[in-house]
Amino acid sequence: MSDTVKVGIIGLGFMGSTHFRIYKDHSMAEIKAVADIDDAKLQGDWSKIIANIGDADNNVPVDMAGIQTYSDALELINDPEIDLVDICLPTYLHAKYIIAALKAGKHVMCEKPIARNTEEAREILEVSNNVDNFLMIGMCIRLWPEYQHAYQLLKSGKLGSIKSATFKRVSPSIAGNGWEDWFMKEKLSGSALLDLHLHDTDVINYFFGKPNKVTSFGLKGFRSDSGIDHVFTNYEYDDGKLVFSEGGWAAAGSTPFEMSFQIVCENGTIRLSETGYKIIYENGTIETPTPVKPGLPTGWHVEIHYLLKCIADNKKPDNYMTIEELVDSLTIIEAEEKSIKEHKTIEINYGALSFL
Numbered sequence: 001m002s003d004t005v006k007v008g009i010i011g012l013g014f015m016g017s018t019h020f021r022i023y024k025d026h027s028m029a030e031i032k033a034v035a036d037i038d039d040a041k042l043q044g045d046w047s048k049i050i051a052n053i054g055d056a057d058n059n060v061p062v063d064m065a066g067i068q069t070y071s072d073a074l075e076l077i078n079d080p081e082i083d084l085v086d087i088c089l090p091t092y093l094h095a096k097y098i099i100a101a102l103k104a105g106k107h108v109m110c111e112k113p114i115a116r117n118t119e120e121a122r123e124i125l126e127v128s129n130n131v132d133n134f135l136m137i138g139m140c141i142r143l144w145p146e147y148q149h150a151y152q153l154l155k156s157g158k159l160g161s162i163k164s165a166t167f168k169r170v171s172p173s174i175a176g177n178g179w180e181d182w183f184m185k186e187k188l189s190g191s192a193l194l195d196l197h198l199h200d201t202d203v204i205n206y207f208f209g210k211p212n213k214v215t216s217f218g219l220k221g222f223r224s225d226s227g228i229d230h231v232f233t234n235y236e237y238d239d240g241k242l243v244f245s246e247g248g249w250a251a252a253g254s255t256p257f258e259m260s261f262q263i264v265c266e267n268g269t270i271r272l273s274e275t276g277y278k279i280i281y282e283n284g285t286i287e288t289p290t291p292v293k294p295g296l297p298t299g300w301h302v303e304i305h306y307l308l309k310c311i312a313d314n315k316k317p318d319n320y321m322t323i324e325e326l327v328d329s330l331t332i333i334e335a336e337e338k339s340i341k342e343h344k345t346i347e348i349n350y351g352a353l354s355f356l
């Protein structure tokens, strides 16, 4: 492989344009191709993309000179120039294109969630276990600077045992934002339960391990056609620590986005809130760490930088997550869905296939 990783991006919406800009600024990557069914986006007209990172302006035409464009994603996957296929498609398409790219011998980066359900995720796991090329999923919150700092602090044991943890992720309604409003179609996106709340379920799995049981309550079909638009979940563990999360996109369109958490431990409390990131010790000391590394302001930057380095060093990208753990996180989400439907606590069977 040459010095730079040759990248092909599939899907030029909010996340595809975000990844595009990150690769563009990265010395270890070269964008060789993009694929989308929207011809205007392939020509560099990104004015229809709603969200954005930093101060990039989607109304300014993007220079696509030297970049091969495809309207068929499978053609990009089979382009021999490409080392890394980055998939930023609507969720229901992830499994099909991850599997095709892995089988074509490409390294793969795919946006979260790994797949629409556990059945598809298990298929991906099986294929990825049988190839040498790498698969990484953009579960970006695991790598988000404050969350990663909190993870390392918990693992260090400095704060003692964990007593309680609450996580919150509430977004304004995103109805009308994505390609053909796919987020609001439960079959395609899994609604807020899978699309948004998964981040916190996955972080809970990452920080504390697999819960035994979940009890969830949900608001159904308010924004999306028939999915869970807001959820409250209690996660049960053997040691009795109290773990709870709230997530959803039910709020009115201009409500500010909020992601926050509080983890109470024997020797101190970790808190991320609107007032910043703090460690408050039992003895009264307050630390305000700034865990952002230069050039890596978000989890999206960290994950792409990490994967490019793994490809360059020919090292499997499993520092932050394994595909098995992501299948488990999806299993927890499906148990939450079952709990909402059946109005009862669900004991989670991690060996079982999809509940749906």
Ligand SMILES: NC(=O)c1ccc[n+]([C@@H]2O[C@H](COP(=O)([O-])OP(=O)(O)OC[C@H]3O[C@@H](n4cnc5c(N)ncnc54)[C@H](O)[C@@H]3O)[C@@H](O)[C@H]2O)c1
Residues within 6 Å of the ligand: 010, 011, 012, 013, 014, 015, 016, 035, 036, 037, 038, 041, 071, 073, 088, 089, 090, 091, 093, 111, 112, 113, 138, 140, 177, 178, 179, 180, 182, 195
């Ligand atoms: N990590 C995060 O923080 C985060 C944030 C938002 C979205 N996401 C995830 O990223 C993925 C993409 O979301 P988005 O917000 O970018 O969606 P989007 O609707 O903005 O973009 C999807 C793009 O895919 C294109 N597309 C649709 N079908 C296609 C096909 N068959 N072939 C080629 N192109 C096709 C559309 O034209 C569009 O440009 C989703 O899985 C979503 O859950 C992750």
